[in-house]
Amino acid sequence: MKPTPVLPAQQGPPRDLLDAQIEPFLRYLRAAGYAERTLRKKRAVARAFARWWRRRQVPGEALIDSHLVAFVARGPRGRPARVRFELAALRPFLAHLRAAAGVPTPPQRTEEPLEQRYADYLRHERGLAESSLRTYLPHIRAFLTAQAARPSGGAPAAWDGGTVRDFLLARRRRRSSPSLRPLTAALRSFLRFCYLRGDTALDLALAIPPVRRWTPTAVPAVLAPAEVERVLATPDRATARGRRDHAILLLLARLGLRAGEVVALELGDLGWRTGEFLVRGKGGAQACLPLLADVGEALATYLRQGRGPSASRRVFLRLRAPRVGLGGPAAIGHIVRRALARAGLCPGRRGAAHLFRHSLATRLLRHGASLAEIAEVLRHRSSASTARYAQVDVDALRAVARPWPGAGGAQ
Secondary structure, three states: OOOOOOOOOOOOOOOOHHHHHHHHHHHHHHHOOOOHHHHHHHHHHHHHHHHHHHHOOOOOOOOOHHHHHHHHOOOOOOOHHHHHHHHHHHHHHHHHHHHHOOOOOOOOOOOOHHHHHHHHHHHHHOOOOHHHHHHHHHHHHHHHHHHHOOOOOOOHHHOOHHHHHHHHHHHHOOOOHHHHHHHHHHHHHHHHHHHHOOOOOOOHHHHOOOOOOOOOOOOOOOOOHHHHHHHHOOOOOOOHHHHHHHHHHHHHHHHOOOHHHHHHOEHHHEEOOOOEEEEEOHHHOEEEEEOOHHHHHHHHHHHHHOOOOOOOOEOOEOOOOOOOEOOOHHHHHHHHHHHHHHOOOOOOOOOOOHHHHHHHHHHHHHOOOOHHHHHHHHOOOOHHHHHHHHHHOHHHHHHHOOOOOOOOOOO
């Protein structure tokens, strides 16, 4: 038996509150699409936890996350599946108690004020997505932690070029050049923010040297038109999964959407009367794209016969409970890789959804579209992002290639 952790004594909920909230919690799960068999199991776990809570000898404790850990540790070791299931049942139950029954939430660890101000700046003034914040903030937190250990106490006014140099050199010893680019980008943005807000007297962002970045020379991987159609034919449209996956694949193949743009698509974005729909792109950019006939038909079929009821406004939902929107771009990549495998194609593990985007750009280029027109279709901000597709048009490159000098050379 594992020893029960010693838990802090705080003012907490009445002992019978847990029993009273089990059925309302199950009603919430039922509305989220959970099966009755799963609900029965979750009811048993919640009742066992309520009994365990009533038997505790320390009165007046607040219900906190460490109580869940103590509960699942009560049994014998070697049953990780049981522990995972009980935690998966009890964590939403605790969230329900806090939201619906007034159980107090323990105070959370507060971030450094400067870090919090920078996060708010990225979120509200620069319009960065939460995924970008998750990339930037760990680097900034590491920088602030390193400065707090210095004799100056980490005050921004004491930072100088040597401060930035020492931090980067210490990090450089453990990183490759590609992994340094996100670090330098985050630190450069943060130091410029500090300068503009008056926290530092100098713009220390200028002290960060650029990281060498090799221009990609490989031709982008693409699918032939026949291969694209083969992949589009793989979903079984007699099932809800197949109808959903077919609509997703059509959005990727016909319109070149990014995986994150497919995930973010909401019901209100579909303009059925105007024949357009709204796309939320990178950096908060928005664009209206035409709702092509086959794409619109696939979406309508999925919404009528595959999506099912849900409180979520996202177009594409999970198939299993809770019936909410897809978790992120990785879910789209999984759908694409599964379809490619069924079509007999073997893509790499990363960037599977982007294959359709590359294929669309290549097809447009070979049919006479200019790079500017392709950039408009794909919503590129930089012309360099579109210029790499010029490598794909081999016939046009052959026409401007100069012959190999000298006789007998390579042809």
